[in-house]
Amino acid sequence: MARQVTGSDEVAAKLAVAIHEHRLAPGTKLNEDEVGDIFGVSRTVVRAGLQQLAHQHLVELKRNRGAFVAKPSVREAREVFEARSLLEPTTARSAAKRAGKAEIASLRAHVAAEHEALAAGDDGRALHLSGTFHNEIARIAKQETIAEFIAQLVSRSSLIIALYWERRAAICESHAHDALIRALESGDADEAEALMKSHLLDLYTSLDLRDAPPQPKSLKEALNG
Amino acid sequence: MARQVTGSDEVAAKLAVAIHEHRLAPGTKLNEDEVGDIFGVSRTVVRAGLQQLAHQHLVELKRNRGAFVAKPSVREAREVFEARSLLEPTTARSAAKRAGKAEIASLRAHVAAEHEALAAGDDGRALHLSGTFHNEIARIAKQETIAEFIAQLVSRSSLIIALYWERRAAICESHAHDALIRALESGDADEAEALMKSHLLDLYTSLDLRDAPPQPKSLKEALNG
DNA sequence: CGCTTCCCGATTGTATACGAAACATGTCCA
DNA sequence: TGGACATGTTTCGTATACAATCGGGAAGCG
Structure with missing residues (x-):
């Protein structure tokens, strides 16, 4: 084949x-x-x-x-975002100190592609790009080890979103990424860190993490789980 | 077999x-x-x-x-400790809030085994136990995801120590772990976080991370690298 | 009619076999 | 004498074959 x-x-x-x-x-x-x-x-x-x-x-x-x-279980979902909140704000701060013109341009292109996918109705691709944006930030911070962790957490977040996302309509039009880019461009480390922190919190609070099991499609699955 | x-x-x-x-x-x-x-x-x-x-x-x-x-390269060594400094202090803080009598006892046993191995001249085992102590802390904090990351970082630290450790004689007799246990026992979250932070810094500064390549055993290896 | 039990099919876990790439060695030629 | 090429050997990468295990379904029983 x-x-x-x-x-x-x-x-x-x-x-x-x-x-x-x-x-x-x-x-x-x-x-x-x-x-x-x-x-x-x-x-x-x-x-x-x-x-x-x-x-x-x-x-x-x-x-x-x-x-x-x-x-991912509800428990795991909480843990993933807990970990992200430890790693990503500081990483955004580092990125703000290091970002050059080339990096900023790359990020803008990334966001543009994301909006493009969204306009084309390709929600899946938009979601994917929205996630990898965070990977790009970590890459700019030149912390390969932490970047790897973040990449994993972003991946898992995608699964978590698939299971627990509530307001699908309001998908990512938060322009949080745009604001982050502006902070990186002006080298404002404090601002970048704060924006990343609140962005993650936004994401986290938009999930429906009640104790209900991850939507058991069938009774059997729930029992065998 | x-x-x-x-x-x-x-x-x-x-x-x-x-x-x-x-x-x-x-x-x-x-x-x-x-x-x-x-x-x-x-x-x-x-x-x-x-x-x-x-x-x-x-x-x-x-x-x-x-x-x-x-x-691990010098660069990687720095990154590993950078990541640990992001994850472990906060985790120690969490652990301080959650640690019960059973957990404290388990930690004390762990340290005891470490000292025992050291007394028996089994440096390797002592080093291993000294590392897994950090894993135990993370486990107590009940953050499985972060604990997994820390476990990986501790493993890699072991390799880094093998390559870059300078003052082998002063191996771990810092009693930093004992102090940490006391902080956890008294539920002093601030103290636990601070102790963990300084403990990691101690470890980091005891490494010889000059730009020299990781001791190329042979000329060939250095050239083929 | 519902529950239990047993057997069979399907799918994974492991071992082995074959082809391919890289290193080492030895030879040939300048 | 030194370097470059060719060849041999070792080790990895992939495919295939066999064995073990688990789940599902049919049959039997209460």
């Missing part, structure tokens, strides 16, 4: 994007043979890719049962 | 402990067949385990070259 120059990394990356864009819903079973046929590779490489995603908590590996797109 | 009930997780865990205890030096080649023979499993499961460790940056996977125990 597809070219066989692809390694397990590529499989993992493509699945990750599909999850970010909400084309794969939480709980979806990822059959090894099926995925292998789709990408034109053998189960060996598919398994390797799935394990990568499992380490990032994007898929859940159940022994002798297979791989499923992860369904 | 060992029992075959072992999965890839077990292989990864055992290798990780060996690395933590400095029984496997940075740069050591981990031949798949060799490791497989040692643990009595096939290359398939060894590869899975090595990939796990690679995701934690404990081993480095070079395409068509094999797996090597990671050799």
Whole structure:
């Protein structure tokens, strides 16, 4: 089928994007043979890719049962945003100190692409870009280690949004990213940090994290869970 | 050979402990067949385990070259401690608010074991326990997500210490951990946070992070790097 | 009619086999 | 004598084959 120059990394990356864009819903079973046929590779490489995603908590590996797109619990959702609130504001501060013209331009292009996708009705892609914007900030801060953590947290946030997002209509038109870019451009570290903090809080409070289990589609699933 | 009930997780865990205890030096080649023979499993499961460790940056996977125990760069060392300084003080604060009698007792036992290992001359084990102490703190804070990050950072710190530690003699007799336990016991969140912050700073400043490359064992290695 | 039990199918876990890439060595030529 | 090329060997990357395990469904029983 597809070219066989692809390694397990590529499989993992493509699945990750599909999850970010909400084309794969939480709980979806990822059959090894099926995925292998789709990408034109053998189960060996598919398994390797799935394990990568499992380490990032994007898929859940159940022994002798297979791989499923992860369904973060309410507890996990809170923890993810707690972690983000520890890492990202300080990272935004660092980014404000380091951002040059090239970085600012890149960020503006990123946001433009996001708005474009939104206008085209491609909500999934818009959501994905909205998430990777945070990765870009971390990259500008030149903290590879922290950037990696943030990338993982952003990925997991995408799953959390898929499960617990309430006001879908008001999707991301908050222009919070624009404000952040302005703060970075003017090198205002305090402002950048504060904006990032409130942006994350906004995101967090827009979730419906009542104790209800993550919408059990069926009774059976709820019982076997 | 060992029992075959072992999965890839077990292989990864055992290798990780060996690395933590400095029984496997940075740069050591981990031949798949060799490791497989040692643990009595096939290359398939060894590869899975090595990939796990690679995701934690404990081993480095070079395409068509094999797996090597990671050799963190100076840059990476700085980043790791930067990340720890963002995560751990706040986590210690949380732990101070939640720690009960059972948790305190567990921590004391942990430190006791550490001193015991040190007295027995088992420096590697002492170092390992000294690291996992931080994991325990994170566990008490009941932040699984952050705890996982910290666990990874502690692991990587172990490698960094192996490469850049200067005053080996003064190993950990700082009693910083004892002071931390006292703060947790009395529920003094501010004190716990401050102690953790200074403890990490102590660790960081005791490293020799000059720009020199991580001690190239041989000229060849330096050139091929 | 509902519950339990057992067996079979499907899917994963592990081992092995084969092809490919990289390093080392040895030879040939300038 | 020194360097460059060719070849051999080792080790990894991927595919395939076999074995173990779990879930579901049909049959049997209360």
